[in-house]
Amino acid sequence: MSKPSPSVHGGQVYAYARQSGLPEEEALTQVLDFSASINAVTPAIDWPSLLQTTQQRLAHYPDQQAVKLKQALAARFAIDTACIALTHGITAAIHDFFCSQRPACVVLLTPLYSEYAKAAQRFAGEVIELPLHHSNVNALLDHPALQNLPPNSWVILVNPSTPQGHFSRPQDWLPFLSHLKTQQAGLLVDEAFLPFIGFEAQYSFRPFLKDFNNLLILQSLTKYYACPGARLGAVFAPLQLLQTCFDSAWPVSVFDQQYLLQALADPTLDARTQDWLHSAKRELIDALHTLAVVEKIDPSHANYLLVRFNRPVAEIQATLLPQGMLIRDCQSFGLDACHARIAVKLPTENARLVDALRQLENLNAAE
Numbered sequence: 001m002s003k004p005s006p007s008v009h010g011g012q013v014y015a016y017a018r019q020s021g022l023p024e025e026e027a028l029t030q031v032l033d034f035s036a037s038i039n040a041v042t043p044a045i046d047w048p049s050l051l052q053t054t055q056q057r058l059a060h061y062p063d064q065q066a067v068k069l070k071q072a073l074a075a076r077f078a079i080d081t082a083c084i085a086l087t088h089g090i091t092a093a094i095h096d097f098f099c100s101q102r103p104a105c106v107v108l109l110t111p112l113y114s115e116y117a118k119a120a121q122r123f124a125g126e127v128i129e130l131p132l133h134h135s136n137v138n139a140l141l142d143h144p145a146l147q148n149l150p151p152n153s154w155v156i157l158v159n160p161s162t163p164q165g166h167f168s169r170p171q172d173w174l175p176f177l178s179h180l181k182t183q184q185a186g187l188l189v190d191e192a193f194l195p196f197i198g199f200e201a202q203y204s205f206r207p208f209l210k211d212f213n214n215l216l217i218l219q220s221l222t223k224y225y226a227c228p229g230a231r232l233g234a235v236f237a238p239l240q241l242l243q244t245c246f247d248s249a250w251p252v253s254v255f256d257q258q259y260l261l262q263a264l265a266d267p268t269l270d271a272r273t274q275d276w277l278h279s280a281k282r283e284l285i286d287a288l289h290t291l292a293v294v295e296k297i298d299p300s301h302a303n304y305l306l307v308r309f310n311r312p313v314a315e316i317q318a319t320l321l322p323q324g325m326l327i328r329d330c331q332s333f334g335l336d337a338c339h340a341r342i343a344v345k346l347p348t349e350n351a352r353l354v355d356a357l358r359q360l361e362n363l364n365a366a367e
C-alpha cells in the first residue's frame with residue numbers, strides 16, 4: 001500500500017479501498033475511520049419508510065421551498081424559517097458564499113478548515129491569516145489588521161475550533177461584532193460541531209442574528225446527524241444576505257430531506273449523544289495519556305481530539321492503515337507533521353486504536 005499523503009479532508013474510505021484492493025463494501029464495513037469526526041451515535045431511522053418515500057418522490061423535483069425541513073430546522077435551532085437557507089453541504093456553501101460575495105478582504109482566524117483559505121484565495125481581494133488565541137478574544141479588537149477594513153470584508157471564525165476543539169463564548173464576541181459592523185464588515189461563524197456541545201441558545205451566535213445584519217452562521221448537518229454521504233447543510237443569516245448568496249433552486253435532494261426530517265424527529269438523539277461523548281471521550285483521553293507516543297492532547301469541547309505525537313503522523317498512519325484504521329494529520333490546518341485530529345468513536349473502537357498505538361510502542365521498544 002502506498003504511503004499516505006497529508007490529507008486535506010478526512011474520511012478517505014473509498015481511496016483506502018482502492019489503495020488496499022478491498023472491495024468497497026468490505027472497506028465501508030471494516031474501516032475504523034478516526035479521520036472524520038462524525039457522530040458515533042446514529043439517529044433512529046425507519047429505513048423501509050424512508051426508502052419508500054424517496055422512491056415515490058424521486059420522479060419529481062424536491063419541494064423548492066423545503067417547507068417541512070425548514071420548519072423542523074427552525075424548531076431545532078430556535079430560528080425563524082426566513083433566516084434559513086439549505087445548501088448542498090457546507091463545503092459547497094463556503095465556496096458559494098465567497099463566489100457571490102467577492103469580499104474585499106477576508107481575515108481567517110487560524111487554524112481553520114482548509115476550504116476557507118481555498119475559497120478566500122480564489123475570490124477575495126486580500127487574505128489575512130490571524131492566529132486565534134481563544135483566551136484573549138478582546139485583543140483582536142485592537143489588532144492593526146482589524147482596523148480600517150474595507151467595506152465588504154469578512155472575518156471567519158470556526159467555533160468550536162478545528163482541529164483543537166476549543167469553544168469560545170459567543171457573548172465575548174459581541175464587542176467584536178459591533179466593531180465589524182461599524183466598518184461594514186461581517187463575521188462568518190462556522191458552528192459545524194456545536195451541536196456536540198449543545199443546542200442551547202447561549203452556546204450559539206444564532207441569537208445575535210436579530211441585531212446584526214453582518215452575521216452569517218454555517219451549520220453543517222452531516223457531523224451531528226451522522227450523514228456525510230448525504231450532502232446537505234444549513235445557513236442561518238438575515239434574509240437579504242441569504243438571497244444574495246444562496247439562491248440554488250433545489251439545493252438538497254429528496255433523499256437528503258427525508259433522512260434529515262427523520263433524524264431531527266428522533267427525541268433520544270441528544271441524550272444518547274451526550275452520554276456516549278462524555279464517557280467515551282474521557283476514557284479515550286485517559287488511555288491515550290498512558291502511551292509514550294502521545295506527547296500532548298489539547299483540551300477539547302468537541303467530538304475530536306488534537307493529539308501531538310512524538311513522531312510524524314505519517315509513520316503512525318503507516319502502521320494503522322494496514323489494520324484498517326484511518327487518522328488525519330493536521331498539515332492542511334497549518335500545524336506540523338506530528339499533529340493528528342482523532343475522532344472520538346464508540347468505546348470498543350477507541351480501544352482498538354489505543355491497542356494499535358500501544359503495539360507500535362512495543363514494536364519500537366523491541367527494536
Ligand SMILES: Cc1ncc(COP(=O)(O)O)c(C=O)c1O
Pocket residue numbers: 089090091092113158162190192219220221222223228232233
Ligand atoms: C469546520 C468545518 N466546517 C464545515 C465542514 C463541512 O462539512 P460538510 O460539507 O459535510 O457540511 C467541515 C468538514 O470537515 C468542517 O470541519
